[in-house]
Structure formats: C-alpha cells, structure tokens
Amino acid sequence: MGQVNGAASKPRTIIEKVWDSHIVAQREGAPTLIYIDLHLVHEVTSPQAFAGLRERGLKARRPDLTLGTCDHSIPTYDRTLPIIDKIAETQLLQFEKNCRDFGIPFFGPRSSKQGIVHVIGPEQGLTQPGMTVVCGDSHTATHGAFGALAFGIGTSQVEHVLATQCLLQNPSKTFEVRVEGTLKKGVGAKDIILNLISRIGIGGGTGCVFEYRGSTIRSLSMEERMTVCNMSIEGGARAGLVAPDDTTYNYVAGRPAAPNGNEWDRALSLWRKLPTDDGATYDKSIYIDANALEPMITFGTNPGMGIPITAPVPDPSKIGDPLERETLAKALRYMDLPSGKPLLGHPVNVVFIGSCTNSRISDLRAAAEILKGRKVNPKVRVMVVPGSQQVKEQAQAEGLDRVFTDAGAEWREAGCSMCIAMNGDQLAPGQYSVSTSNRNFEGRQGKGGRTFLASPLTAAASALTGVVTDVRTLNS
Amino acid sequence: MEKFTKFTSRLAPLPIDNIDTDQIIPARFLKTVSKAGLDQNLFCDWRYDAEGNPKPDFILNQPEGRAAQVLLAGDNFGCGSSREHAPWALTQYGFRAVISTSYADIFRGNSLKNSLLPIVVSPDAHKQLFAAIEKDPAATVTVDLAAQTLTLPDGSSVKFPVDEFSKHCMLEGVDELGYILQQEPAIAAYEAARVLTVDTRVVG
Numbered sequence: 001m002g003q004v005n006g007a008a009s010k011p012r013t014i015i016e017k018v019w020d021s022h023i024v025a026q027r028e029g030a031p032t033l034i035y036i037d038l039h040l041v042h043e044v045t046s047p048q049a050f051a052g053l054r055e056r057g058l059k060a061r062r063p064d065l066t067l068g069t070c071d072h073s074i075p076t077y078d079r080t081l082p083i084i085d086k087i088a089e090t091q092l093l094q095f096e097k098n099c100r101d102f103g104i105p106f107f108g109p110r111s112s113k114q115g116i117v118h119v120i121g122p123e124q125g126l127t128q129p130g131m132t133v134v135c136g137d138s139h140t141a142t143h144g145a146f147g148a149l150a151f152g153i154g155t156s157q158v159e160h161v162l163a164t165q166c167l168l169q170n171p172s173k174t175f176e177v178r179v180e181g182t183l184k185k186g187v188g189a190k191d192i193i194l195n196l197i198s199r200i201g202i203g204g205g206t207g208c209v210f211e212y213r214g215s216t217i218r219s220l221s222m223e224e225r226m227t228v229c230n231m232s233i234e235g236g237a238r239a240g241l242v243a244p245d246d247t248t249y250n251y252v253a254g255r256p257a258a259p260n261g262n263e264w265d266r267a268l269s270l271w272r273k274l275p276t277d278d279g280a281t282y283d284k285s286i287y288i289d290a291n292a293l294e295p296m297i298t299f300g301t302n303p304g305m306g307i308p309i310t311a312p313v314p315d316p317s318k319i320g321d322p323l324e325r326e327t328l329a330k331a332l333r334y335m336d337l338p339s340g341k342p343l344l345g346h347p348v349n350v351v352f353i354g355s356c357t358n359s360r361i362s363d364l365r366a367a368a369e370i371l372k373g374r375k376v377n378p379k380v381r382v383m384v385v386p387g388s389q390q391v392k393e394q395a396q397a398e399g400l401d402r403v404f405t406d407a408g409a410e411w412r413e414a415g416c417s418m419c420i421a422m423n424g425d426q427l428a429p430g431q432y433s434v435s436t437s438n439r440n441f442e443g444r445q446g447k448g449g450r451t452f453l454a455s456p457l458t459a460a461a462s463a464l465t466g467v468v469t470d471v472r473t474l475n476s
Numbered sequence: 477m478e479k480f481t482k483f484t485s486r487l488a489p490l491p492i493d494n495i496d497t498d499q500i501i502p503a504r505f506l507k508t509v510s511k512a513g514l515d516q517n518l519f520c521d522w523r524y525d526a527e528g529n530p531k532p533d534f535i536l537n538q539p540e541g542r543a544a545q546v547l548l549a550g551d552n553f554g555c556g557s558s559r560e561h562a563p564w565a566l567t568q569y570g571f572r573a574v575i576s577t578s579y580a581d582i583f584r585g586n587s588l589k590n591s592l593l594p595i596v597v598s599p600d601a602h603k604q605l606f607a608a609i610e611k612d613p614a615a616t617v618t619v620d621l622a623a624q625t626l627t628l629p630d631g632s633s634v635k636f637p638v639d640e641f642s643k644h645c646m647l648e649g650v651d652e653l654g655y656i657l658q659q660e661p662a663i664a665a666y667e668a669a670r671v672l673t674v675d676t677r678v679v680g
C-alpha cells in the first residue's frame with residue numbers, strides 16, 4: 001500500500017483510508033486510477049485476458065504481485081489420475097502455460113499449496129491489512145477480513161491489472177454493518193451474513209462497500225470474518241471488510257509471505273492507523289442484534305431468500321408488487337416447495353461442505369464435531385472438500401479425514417467443486433442439497449439442482465438425519 | 477470495439493427480478509479459453525429443455541424475441557458471478573442494450589467495456605415498457621447514447637444516466653486499457669513511493 005496519511009483533518013472510515021492511499025491518478029472526466037497490491041488469477045476468468053496481452057504484445061507488469069492457482073474447473077478426485085474432462089484439461093494446461101509465459105508464480109494441480117483462490121491468499125500470508133486485492137472472481141471480498149479493500153473484477157479488468165497493475169474505479173459508498181451481542185450456541189458467522197442478506201436483499205449493497213464492525217465481529221476469528229466478508233457480493237456489495245486488530249495481526253504473523261523483522265514492525269505501525277476514525281460517517285448503516293440470531297437457511301433461488309431455520313417459507317400471495325411476487329413464485333416452483341411451512345424435515349440428497357465460504361480448518365472441525373462417532377444417513381451423499389491442500393493436510397494431521405470417512409462422507413481434494421459444479425461434482429436434476437457454499441441460483445450446483453445454503457453445523461446435522469435439521473435439536 | 481451508434485429495436489422482455497449471471501451463461505460453459513460461441517448457450521437452461529430442444533414459451537425462441545437488440549429485464553439484472561462471459565454471450569447473440577431499474581455493479585462495469593449499454597429507467601418507465609410490449613410485441617424503442625435518451629413506444633422519451641468516461645469510450649469505440657497505458661509516468665511514480673509490498677515469488 002501507499003502512504004496512509006495519519007494527519008487528515010476529516011475523520012475517515014477504513015474504506016476511505018485504503019482508497020485514498022491507492023490513488024495513482026485522478027483526471028477530469030475519468031474514473032480514479034488506483035493501484036492494486038495483489039492480483040490473484042485462476043483458470044476460468046483469465047484465458048481471454050492473457051490472449052488480449054498477447055494480441056497487444058504486452059507483458060505482465062508485476063508478476064511479483066500476481067499469483068495463479070487452479071480451483072474452479074479442477075477435479076477433486078485423486079490428482080495423480082488423468083483429467084477425464086478434456087475441455088477442462090485444456091483450460092488448465094492453457095492456464096499453466098499462461099502463467100509460465102508471463103512469469104507469474106502459480107500453484108499447479110499437483111502443488112501442495114493449491115487451493116481455492118480465496119483460501120490460499122490468506123493462508124500464504126499474501127493478504128494483508130490496508131491492501132487492494134483483486135481477482136476475476138466476485139468472492140474476492142473474502143480478503144476484506146484482513147482490512148483490505150478486495151473486490152471481484154471482470155476479464156477485461158484482469159487484463160488491465162496484468163498490464164498496468166492499475167484499475168479505473170469510481171469510489172464506492174460506505175455501508176456500516178454493525179453487529180452487537182453474543183451469538184447463541186449453534187449460530188455462527190454464516191448465519192450473520194445470511195441474515196444480513198435476507199434483510200437488505202441481494203441488491204441492497206449495490207454501489208457500496210460494507211464495513212462489518214461491532215462487538216460480535218470483533219469476537220470472530222479470522223476464518224469466521226472471512227466467511228462473513230466472503231458473501232458481501234451476495235448482498236450486492238463489491239467488497240466488505242473488517243478493520244484489522246490483534247486477531248488479524250496474530251493470524252498474519254509468521255506466514256510465508258508476511259513481513260518479518262523490522263519490516264513487521266513497520267507494517268504493524270501502518271496497519272494500526274487503518275481502523276475507522278472516531279466521528280467518521282457512513283452513507284448507509286444497518287444494525288444486527290446478534291443475541292436474536294437463529295441458524296439461517298435459504299429456501300429459494302437467490303441468497304437473499306433466507307429464513308431462520310424454524311421459520312416458514314414465505315407465501316407469494318402475500319406480496320403486493322407483481323414482479324416481486326412472480327420472482328418468489330418462480331423460485332418456489334423451481335425449488336418445488338410449498339410456502340407457509342418451515343424447511344425442517346425436508347429430505348436432502350446431497351450435503352456439500354466446502355467452498356471459499358466454509359472450507360477452512362475451523363469449518364471442517366465444526367462439521368467433524370457433529371459427525372464424530374456417528375454415521376451419515378445412507379440415502380445422502382456427503383462431500384467434504386477442503387479449501388486447499390494445506391487445509392487438507394492439517395485436517396488429516398488432526399484425524400478429521402477419518403472422522404468424515406468413518407461417518408460415510410467423501411473426503412476429496414481441494415477445489416471449488418460443487419459450489420460451481422464445473423468439474424463434474426454436481427447435483428442431478430431435481431436433487432436437493434444442503435450446502436455450505438454461497439450461491440443457490442438455479443442450476444448453480446448442477447442443472448436442475450436445488451440448493452439450501454446453510455452453515456457447516458446445519459449441513460453436518462442434516463447429513464446425519466437425511467433431512468433439513470436444526471443442529472440444536474440433535475441428541476448429543 | 478465498434479462505435480456505439482443510435483438505433484431502434486424491438487424488445488425481448490424477461491419480467492424477472494435478480495437475473496443472475498449463472499442464468500445468463502451457466503458455469504459449465506466457462507471452461508472455454510476463448511470468447512467464441514457463448515451466444516449458443518445464452519440463457520441455456522431457460523431456453524432449452526432437458527433434451528436440448530428450444531422451449532417454445534421462452535422469449536428468445538419466439539420471433540419477437542429473436543429480432544430484438546434490447547433486453548427488457550427485472551430489477552438488479554446481472555447479479556452474482558463476475559463472469560464477463562455474460563456480456564460476451566449477450567452481445568454475440570445480438571443484444572446492444574439492456575433496460576432495467578438497476579444492475580449489479582460488476583455486470584454493469586463489464587457490459588460498458590463490451591459495448592453493451594445497461595440502461596437504467598425509473599420504475600414507472602419500466603412498468604410502462606412492460607405494458608407496451610404486452611399490448612404490442614412488435615413495439616420498439618430508440619436508444620441514443622450521445623443524447624442519453626431512450627424513446628419509448630409511445631414516442632415519449634426518458635433520460636438515462638451513464639458516466640462520462642464510459643460514454644466516451646463507447647461512442648468512440650476505444651477501450652480503457654489504452655487510456656491506462658498512457659498514464660505510465662503516474663504509475664511508475666506511485667510504485668516508487670509504495671511503502672509496503674508483498675512478493676508472490678516467495679510462495680509460488
């Protein structure tokens with residue numbers, strides 16, 4: 001990052017501070033040119049950008065600020081086996097070639113560091129407070145958990161950043177999400193973010209960056225903060241962040257790409273200036289009472305269609321606006337669900353524990369805690385897909401893989417897997433899943449598939465019973 | 477990029493809110509390394525049945541829809557995934573503009589970079605358009621980017637917002653990268669003054 005000016009007169013939010021310190025140029029009649037500190041690249045949204053560079057005869061300006069990994073179309077079966085899908089294989093080979101040709105460090109399919117792009121950045125210590133981070137992927141907001149301004153970009157912009165390390169951007173509005181209180185047992189980070197989205201709708205944060213703050217957010221671990229920030233895009237915001245604190249610094253310290261020695265002290269003194277100044281104001285605000293939160297689950301075809309797990313599915317006939325009514329009715333037709341009843345007890349075919357939202361070690365530990373010494377319902381396919389090979393190794397060192405396989409779940413290689421269903425891991429038409437991922441759009445987990453989004457606890461509990469289950473009702 | 481000129485076209489109505497980019501182009505078609513052929517799978521799961529036959533009730537399978545260069549959609553169009561494949565598929569199919577009451581940020585940005593104009597209209601004008609198309613499926617609108625006006629089927633016209641820079645790029649058919657590359661001195665100066673940095677080569 002650039003200079004963080006500590007002597008500014010007007011109190012600023014962390015969002016404004018990070019923005020201000022990345023301005024490269026500001027010309028009349030054009031958006032602001034901002035500098036990008038870290039650019040993460042994956043196989044699906046980059047090929048056309050590399051092709052563009054080749055066409056123009058351009059180099060990658062800063063390979064040292066760029067990292068590639070393969071995650072979206074890579075299979076999650078044994079990596080020593082050949083890739084069955086030849087189109088996916090071509091894409092992966094092209095990606096490897098692109099990274100090599102342009103000198104970009106990258107984690108290939110067999111790398112021990114490979115994983116989902118939003119899992120590996122933090123894991124390697126690359127994601128740090130006060131940075132700008134971009135990736136051709138809308139869940140880049142995950143990195144906001146470190147107090148970075150992190151957002152998804154399109155492939156044209158991937159090309160811009162590869163070529164110039166800069167982006168043209170207009171500043172966003174600031175949106176305060178204040179969460180106060182203590183979460184009840186069985187309620188976690190995923191429920192906070194699903195609750196927020198169900199309240200503001202999936203367009204509620206359009207044009208904004210969220211700052212998550214308040215006592216509840218402060219009490220969350222880094223991995224939980226990542227879960228919250230991850231789904232900012234599902235609330236329409238391009239980015240969402242949490243100001244750094246000791247939890248952040250402790251997480252970053254000692255990781256491979258983290259600063260060390262004097263560098264660390266210097267970084268820390270700059271990072272400590274990042275949190276929002278007293279008296280700074282936001283364009284929008286919302287308050288969430290954590291004490292009142294329940295485990296959340298989605299019933300429809302966008303992440304805003306979420307309810308507390310004990311609440312009934314809403315009734316379209318009670319909605320006044322015709323377009324809104326038809327949108328809800330269409331969702332319920334697709335999901336083949338009646339309105340007016342809770343989802344509890346609804347049969348489930350697949351349980352997916354994974355994705356950049358919930359595939360880190362703490363998520364796997366939470367799921368394993370529920371599954372330990374039990375068997376999943378034999379009618380349910382249960383997939384556990386770690387977010388990275390390092391998470392996988394850690395889980396195996398703790399014996400979690402045995403907990404999962406003993407319970408009858410599949411333990412797979414790292415990748416996006418059934419979050420996006422590009423790699424062969426997918427629902428069959430008509431099947432229902434409880435999934436810890438972030439999107440329940442029509443066909444997202446496979447053509448005709450139907451997704452209930454929920455936390456790892458809810459997913460694990462539902463795996464045991466074979467129906468949508470409130471984890472708080474399981475006998476211990 | 478071609479210059480974006482004034483045009484008159486029929487409308488393809490999709491009266492659904494929150495149409496996400498997974499519907500516009502499902503993820504399974506993103507394994508491509510080029511941009512070609514995406515139009516064939518535009519709205520694939522709404523457009524074709526399980527056997528791959530066109531569903532007759534879907535708008536793009538009807539002559540009115542096929543002839544349209546303007547897509548009329550519900551609120552918050554283009555939400556979800558950042559895939560630029562969505563505007564690529566739409567423009568390859570022949571769409572030059574979308575009309576809605578709002579767009580997801582990333583989709584809007586991606587569209588403007590691909591000569592697809594995301595037109596924002598008021599809820600009133602939006603309702604009026606859906607009503608007009610219901611009455612007469614051959615109704616047309618005129619899109620004038622230079623004047624930032626949309627002429628409705630009844631002949632009245634409404635203004636729409638667009639940022640100056642994107643408007644200039646679209647009207648002139650130039651892309652942003654050329655503009656950014658010209659700012660090399662400012663980029664180099666910024667880089668020289670950076671105080672904290674990471675090095676991905678340490679890990680990769």
Ligand code: SF4
Nearest residue numbers: 139355356416419420
């Ligand atoms: S896990 Fe899902 S949401 Fe996350 S990067 Fe992969 S495809 Fe995108």
